[in-house]
Amino acid sequence: MLSGVPDPEPHLQDRPGRVASTPAPGSGTRICAGRAAARPSAGRVGLRLPGGLCLAVALVIGGGLGAGCAGDPSAASAPPPAGTSPHHGAAAPATVGKTLLVAPSVEFDLPGPVRPATFPGPDGVEASWVVAENQLPGTTAWTIPPGTDPNGIAGFADRNYAQVGDQVNLYVSTASPTFQVVAYRMGWYHGTGARQVWVSGPVTGVTQPACPLTPGVNMVSCDNWGVSLSVPISRAFVQGDYLLKLIGTGGQQSYVPLTVVDPASTATYLVINRTFVEEAWNTYGGYSFYQGEGPCPPGSGTYPVCNRARVVSLDRPYSSGNGASDFLSNEFPLIQFCEAHGLNVTYTTDVALDADPAAALHHAAILSLGHDEAWSYNERAAVQLAQDQGANIAFFGAAAVLRHVRMQASPLGPDREEVDYRDAAADPLAAGQPDQVTGNTWSSPPTDWSEVPFVGELYSGYLNGPHTAPFVVYDASAWIYAGTGLHDGDSLPDVVESDVDHLASTSPADVQVLAHSPIPASSIYTNQGMWAGFSYSDMTYYTDPRSGSGVIDTGTVNWINAMRPCPGTTTGCPAPLIQKMTGNLLRLFGQGPAGDRVPSRANWQTVRPIGS
Numbered sequence: 125m126l127s128g129v130p131d132p133e134p135h136l137q138d139r140p141g142r143v144a145s146t147p148a149p150g151s152g153t154r155i156c157a158g159r160a161a162a163r164p165s166a167g168r169v170g171l172r173l174p175g176g177l178c179l180a181v182a183l184v185i186g187g188g189l190g191a192g193c194a195g196d197p198s199a200a201s202a203p204p205p206a207g208t209s210p211h212h213g214a215a216a217p218a219t220v221g222k223t224l225l226v227a228p229s230v231e232f233d234l235p236g237p238v239r240p241a242t243f244p245g246p247d248g249v250e251a252s253w254v255v256a257e258n259q260l261p262g263t264t265a266w267t268i269p270p271g272t273d274p275n276g277i278a279g280f281a282d283r284n285y286a287q288v289g290d291q292v293n294l295y296v297s298t299a300s301p302t303f304q305v306v307a308y309r310m311g312w313y314h315g316t317g318a319r320q321v322w323v324s325g326p327v328t329g330v331t332q333p334a335c336p337l338t339p340g341v342n343m344v345s346c347d348n349w350g351v352s353l354s355v356p357i358s359r360a361f362v363q364g365d366y367l368l369k370l371i372g373t374g375g376q377q378s379y380v381p382l383t384v385v386d387p388a389s390t391a392t393y394l395v396i397n398r399t400f401v402e403e404a405w406n407t408y409g410g411y412s413f414y415q416g417e418g419p420c421p422p423g424s425g426t427y428p429v430c431n432r433a434r435v436v437s438l439d440r441p442y443s444s445g446n447g448a449s450d451f452l453s454n455e456f457p458l459i460q461f462c463e464a465h466g467l468n469v470t471y472t473t474d475v476a477l478d479a480d481p482a483a484a485l486h487h488a489a490i491l492s493l494g495h496d497e498a499w500s501y502n503e504r505a506a507v508q509l510a511q512d513q514g515a516n517i518a519f520f521g522a523a524a525v526l527r528h529v530r531m532q533a534s535p536l537g538p539d540r541e542e543v544d545y546r547d548a549a550a551d552p553l554a555a556g557q558p559d560q561v562t563g564n565t566w567s568s569p570p571t572d573w574s575e576v577p578f579v580g581e582l583y584s585g586y587l588n589g590p591h592t593a594p595f596v597v598y599d600a601s602a603w604i605y606a607g608t609g610l611h612d613g614d615s616l617p618d619v620v621e622s623d624v625d626h627l628a629s630t631s632p633a634d635v636q637v638l639a640h641s642p643i644p645a646s647s648i649y650t651n652q653g654m655w656a657g658f659s660y661s662d663m664t665y666y667t668d669p670r671s672g673s674g675v676i677d678t679g680t681v682n683w684i685n686a687m688r689p690c691p692g693t694t695t696g697c698p699a700p701l702i703q704k705m706t707g708n709l710l711r712l713f714g715q716g717p718a719g720d721r722v723p724s725r726a727n728w729q730t731v732r733p734i735g736s
Contacts, residue, residue, distance in 0.1 A: 247706075248393070248462075248714040249392040249714040254463060259314075264317065266369060267317070268369075268379070269377075277297070277303060278408075279296035279380050280346065282540075286357045292357060292382060296332075301373055303371055303376070304324050305368050306323045307368050309364045310364065318367070329373075332346065332348075332350065333349070343435040344436075344437060345439045345534065347534055365384075385473075385476055393714065395459065396492060397455060397474070398498075401527075403436050404544065406444075408440045413432055414428065428546045434550070436544075438541065454685060455493045457685060461706060488715070489517070492524055494682070495623065497524060498544065514716065516673055516674045516712075519675070519676065522584075522624050525578060527564075528565065530542075548569060582631070584652045584661070585659065586623045586624065588647055593618075593619075593644075594617050594641060595615060595641050595680070595698070596639055596640060596642065598731075599637060599638055604705050605705065607704055616696075619641075620682065624660075624679055624680055625664075634726045639679065653735070663680075672717025672718070672719035673718070
């Protein structure tokens, strides 16, 4: 347990306002979502969110200590030898007996001593299958050398996510006579970063036609490309994040990202990959939600720019990151940390949650990754409903839940086009569907649903160009700093970068400021105020007094990227301490509603300068 964190109290598990941890088999609970309803009584779930979204689901509350889940890989994989911990090299808890809890109220006979499917570890709830998976041989062959021509080969998949049994079609354009595809599951694997899962045979290369532009909405879509090959998602594709590496005969290399999901998982931690924001910023073909090509009409030099896209297509390659967008900086360091520590994780995407919102309801903690600013109504309603049931939410990047998007079908399938007019008056749905209308932000009318009471603080702006700022400790007595040796006023260099959040007048009343980091006016763009020549990035934590849910916002887009080890010559590298704090976070959030153990202590009144 964390220092100062009491043991869980069993009687709290079924208190009024909390779903029973072991529902009757096959029982269904009707969940109505909408804004401003009272907390439910015991055994019922209700949350009022805009639009009256109603979900009818059979709740499975899992992922707790000592519980696995039917359908997870742990149910089918052999456990490591009892009493050993291959990733720590130390003794681990073992069950000497013949029963192993693998789902609520379900037991299986097993021969001899075994390790529990899940068990507490120093950095969170661990799962035997994740430990075993990352002991498999890995490879560094997944990497693409610096300087590789990013235009030599490019492709995309017709699925953002897949599960075992699916076929994923790849659309690839290259001048190489032939190419092949290698599928890598991303993780720890003794520090190599990935394990090879599948490889194709030689595929004939084709230079695909130009991707047309849809005028009016400025959408570039490559749905006119032909299918190059199909990837069968067999049982070899263990749930997780994958990079499909395209390799041409002339050294051409690029990636196609794919998330393999397990819809039945009740893992402790749900990792949400951020396709919405990656596509929002994807300029393949010249257009994104933030920029476009060609002149704007006179007098239109306002933000957002007039030549931007109003709809972007998932049916095109990513223009950055060798086809992986910002996966390797804003997602992978945290994923590698979780896998290295054997944490009980499962993976999804925001597109998958938009299609199946109930998938958010089965986990102790939901992890929003770096630069997660674009959310759909279904995703937001689902995650806030999970919060209402006591799930903890970690926002690892600033500007979370800032932009409002929705999905629609393309010729290649459902949920392949992302809509964000960033102007409610121009959105065709403005006349009748206010909760789907894409104004510039969630706070824009007619939606009028500020993210601040949910996230805990306000998007404040962004650091210009190469500027960074140190992360400055504000409340060193807080649980997040346990074992770090940090004191009030200590700073970690270069952690604050890109988008930042800070306190707002509408932040929750019990919000606790964990870090308060000054940013010189010369380094930041902001329209949210300055104090004696400075703006601020804040790390905040609050707990919901009714559900017990804990919510933390790091206040900087750069948190996950700062987890990466620094070059050997770097002095004052923040990565070890950022990783330690991340472990403290995942440990607390994996134990159930954080407010039951460490309720937030309001200290925002003490922040100086006042209002900063």
